[in-house]
Amino acid sequence: MGAIRRIVYAQSGGMTAVINASAAGVIAEAQRRGLTLFAARYGMHGLLAGDLIAVPPLSAEQLQRLSYTPGGIFGTARRDLPDPEIDATPYDLLFQVLAHYDIDALLYNGGNGSIATVAQIDREAKRRGIPLTVIGIPKTIDNDLEGTHFSPGYPSAARYLITSFLEASLDLASFPAKGARAFVMETMGRNAGWLAAAVKAASAVLADEGPHLIVLPEMRWDKTALLAAADAAIARTGYCTVVVAEGATLDGEPLAYQGAEKRRYVQLGGAGSVIGGWLRDALGAKVHVAVPDYLQRAAAHWVSAVDHRVAWQVGETAVAWADEGTRSGVMVGVVRDPATSGWRMEAVDAATVGNRERRFPASWIAAPFQVDSAFLDYLLPLLEGCPQIPCGAHGLPDFFPFATLTERSDAP
């Protein structure tokens, strides 16, 4: 204890609905330990440009409010660092900034790339003999981080997608069997199908309303089989529901290429529209396609209670470890304690987990177009509990109005 006095916290990569719960955990724990806390504006941009702000004291009520606010309260960035042997410039800049602010510890909140950055900075600081503690805080809706039971952000996006899909399925089920109908929902997930697979849990609420077809990037399949499965679902129930990951591929090609006229449209996703078009053309179904896009990763109004609590906890833990001064170059990994069904934190070597990608396990893929219900034994504990989401004026959310959100800097 007491090894450090001044910490900087930075947010990195794409957002989650609970990244600010991690920020709240960092702030709460730093306040509790009497540490001086800075935040980098727009993540790595702020770290390199010296754009750091002193985090003001926040009340318990303000911290709660912040923890239920989506987006990145201090701003985020997508920016990896080069190999220092090829280009040391950003490291020179970074260490100058940290020295200028007299920072002892850097807490970096991000996904695969960001955890790799944690390892890079830690190694380069050690090489230069700079006494800096660097700790990674995990975060990604994709759940593709190694070294942690789940990635904070994933359970909330999953809870949102499961609920939304279930609701839309009940809407669809309201119509008579005659006149085939189909509903397709496209989830995020470029390479890993965790989010699309999560929708399987709809069947845990109403047995008949799980997705008829699940299409993951990890699956190999063909169009004929998909149409046959959809046709069978329509014959059985009068309708067909499909969840497809944006990164689903067919014969090794992203699905969106198959139907888009122009390759530049691929950025939008489009896997859902492609499958929707097939169902309409081949089966004559009346098709609806939902693309929640950002909505699924920003849905603070429907976070998972476990996710919210653990996201807070990984933030707290990073500060505690930094203050203890015994670890660096590590990520806060989440471990499930089967005995208590609770969660504890464990240090994981950032160099080992950074830039790796945990894809949806083959053992949970139940062919064709289904995931095994054993996956639910993993998923459902991540969703437990009923969070009391704060509700503000006019029945609308009561979000934390942080300056970064209103006064945008033109960061480098």
Next chain:
Amino acid sequence: MGAIRRIVYAQSGGMTAVINASAAGVIAEAQRRGLTLFAARYGMHGLLAGDLIAVPPLSAEQLQRLSYTPGGIFGTARRDLPDPEIDATPYDLLFQVLAHYDIDALLYNGGNGSIATVAQIDREAKRRGIPLTVIGIPKTIDNDLEGTHFSPGYPSAARYLITSFLEASLDLASFPAKGARAFVMETMGRNAGWLAAAVKAASAVLADEGPHLIVLPEMRWDKTALLAAADAAIARTGYCTVVVAEGATLDGEPLAYQGAEKRRYVQLGGAGSVIGGWLRDALGAKVHVAVPDYLQRAAAHWVSAVDHRVAWQVGETAVAWADEGTRSGVMVGVVRDPATSGWRMEAVDAATVGNRERRFPASWIAAPFQVDSAFLDYLLPLLEGCPQIPCGAHGLPDFFPFATLTERSDAP
């Protein structure tokens, strides 16, 4: 009181998140008055086929659970009746079914077309000298019904869209100003822009996070002006947020035609992708497009407290009026009581309001691409209050498992 003994209730048209709150109101009030209640399976299909079910007694807890379940619990249909002078067959069928079940009153829960059907059935019953009470219960997410302060279903879809848009906007605001970004959300609304306009209320939560551009079917505009407005937003804030109704038109043509290669894709909407494509091509913005589709009308997990209460109340009122036996051929209209900020119900002539369409008022359109904040004086009271949404096992919704949802009939 006591004029009738046996009632049938039917759901019609597209679903809302609170139509089953109206069903719960009907059931609760019928139970309270000791009336025998039937429900038609799949709306008009069941009424014409004699597919009626006796509604079992439900506990207060079951009614609450039902009221927070999306979809149409008894099944719905889209089916209008012809002019009886041209084709009397369906009326013959309908009156036979009602006579067979000895029904005194028909409660019909739907939108514009369904309220027109209420007027048609009432008129034809009177012409034939059949003593039948026919009452319409309003419902549509589009808010385009005349004769009611708002349409049950609209406030909940609006609350969902406002919240979702706000959350996505905060996500977008997290990124540095450099590198233009855009977010486009496409709402439902073929002819009326009430849903897209509602998103304006995001600015009531965080002043800077209202949509930069709002595009309604009721607006006249051109592409150059839209791109200039988007460019100005990006210059000011680094990003641009757009909400567009699926029915937005340009030079009198649906927007989706402008960009789709094939007309058969129009059914999917696509207005959002068209505008997204423009922003990417003309401004070089990195664009995300969200299409919530069914999610917005089925989002029982985020209903408006006012909407839920009033939806229940219009159901109760229809039963009360039927039991009193003094009205027929009317719709339950919702009236706002400015003195109490509460809501009372008023009978509205179904023949007068049926098949009419209340579009978004021109007086609330603030050119260009904005709606007047005076609209919020109308909208915000529809969202007041913080409903305690039931939460079931695994933190997921606790929906009512009604037989219709699992045992689908192949109704005519």
